[in-house]
Amino acid sequence: MQKFNVKGVSIGLASGLTWAIDTILIGIVLASTTFMDFAEIALAAPLLSTFLHDAFSALWMMILMGVRGELGTAFSKFKTKSGWWVVLAATLGGPVGMTFYVLSVQEIGASFTASISSVFPAVGAFFAFLILKDRLSLKNWAGLLTSIIFITALSYSGDLFSSTTVSIGLIYILLCIFGWGMESVISAYGMKDDVVSPLEALMIRQLTSAAIFGALIIPIFVGHDLTAKVASSSTFWFIGLIALAGTLSYVFYYQAIKLLGPVRAMGLNISYAAWAILIDIIILGGDFTLKNFLFAVMIMAGSILTVMEDKKKPSEKGSKINDESNHSSSRNGDPLTSLNK
Template identity: 75%
Template sequence: MQRINIKGTTIGLAAGLTWAIDTILIGWVLASTTFMEFSEIAMAAPLLSTFLHDTFSAIWMMILMGVRGELKETFSKLWTRSGRFVVLAALLGGPVGMTFYVLSVDSIGASFTASISSIFPAVGAFFAFLLLKDRLGLKNWMGLLISITATILLSYSGDLISGSTVSIGLIFILFCIFGWGMESVIIAYGMKDDEVSPFQALLIRQTTSAIVFGALIIPILLDHSYTVQVASSNTFWFIGLIALAGTLSYVFYYQAIKLIGPVRSMALNISYVAFAIFLDVLFFGGEFSLKNFIIALFIMGGAVLTVMEDKKAPVVKEGVTAA
């Protein structure tokens, strides 16, 4: 007999849905006149948008935690063992993962990078097993591989890559995969003893990412003159509104990690690819493609298989399965 943690699965799918909305809207921003002016530097638009998105997200979380009366308490958790693990996860998922993703896109192209990076949940599953004893059954692995394979098929356009930048580009994407795969595993470890709540973890995560991007990544790889240009446009405030959807997605994602563990949460989170296809056609005037629709169904089906548990199996609780 199979069972599904209804609450955790629903919250995980909500994370995917809200991230799909965030992704579609960020796509509009990157195609705007403001960011197209930076086209001579391929890395500028995605790095700047990530920096501003995480900065606004941190601000939204500060407001929320202030209303909840937990702002001061949250920052005091930075000095705890759990807080330090959350900071490490933030560095891996934000500055490390995203920066190396963009560097890889610059070296080997967006299609190839997106395809390879799609395997990060499998990497996360491996480390979750090693560090958290979060085991997947055969059906779970089948579901995860179905979702990843379908995402790769959707991402890869068939463009060939060549040139001396291929090797370094593949190295970049390996760092990205490691960063993204480890983020949820380390977050789960940081939250396992209840010293840091999902809300507190998210505030620490977004604040850490924004500070590192603003103090190191942008000054080293770009220049804050680009930030000033964006800040003086209407696009700046649009990113702030979009960050609300992104923040909500992370809130759901971190709660799902707490409830059903990092691997199943990652599998549900990549459902954003399928949701983005559906939303684009239904609400944003996107062209219907039977191929993309079928692939989206495989992604969703794989996600459902991943979260199914045998009734005799140990119950996933607080992000860690019983050994």
């Protein structure tokens, strides 16, 4: 008999849904006049939007922690070993992962970058096994690979080897995959002893990402003169509102990492590709195609299969970060435990 943690899976799928909303809205921003004015600067729009998005997200998290009376406590976690593991995870997932993603888009195009980068959960699963002893069953692997295959097929087009810069582009995307795959694994490691809660980890993550983008990435690749230009437009505040959806997605994602483990959390989070298709068709009035609909169904089915477990083998829950800390989380049974501290 198959089973899964209904609350944990719901939170994981919610992270995908809210990230799909965030992605669609960011796409609208990138097509706005504000960003199109400096479209000739290849890296400007995606890097600037990511920097501002993470900066606003860090602000929202600080406001949330302040309202909860936990802002000082959250900042104190920067002094802990667990907090610095989260800082490392944030660096790999934010500045490293996103910067090399954008550089890869410049070299081999958006289609190949999106399709190749979709394998990052498999890379994460490999490192989760090595570092956290997080094991997946054959059924779980089948689900994860199903989602990856259909996301890859959804975003694939063209001839990769027509590009003269394919070698450097592939190096960039491999570094991106490594960064994204390792983020959730190292974050899970940082949260495993409960010194840092998911909300505290998320605040640290967004502050770290925004700081590195603002101090290094933007000055090197873009220049803060363009940051000032965006800040003087209405688009700036729109990004701030979009970051609310992104922040909510991360809250769900980090809760899912804590409850289900990094691999299953990633498997559910990448359902955003399916959610984006459904939102486009149902809400935005996009064209319905049988191929895209079937791909969305298969991506979602793969995500669910990734987290299903054998009821007869509760001790083999590969989703647990480690037996002791995660069995404790399972006994608590409440995916929002850290929200109610």
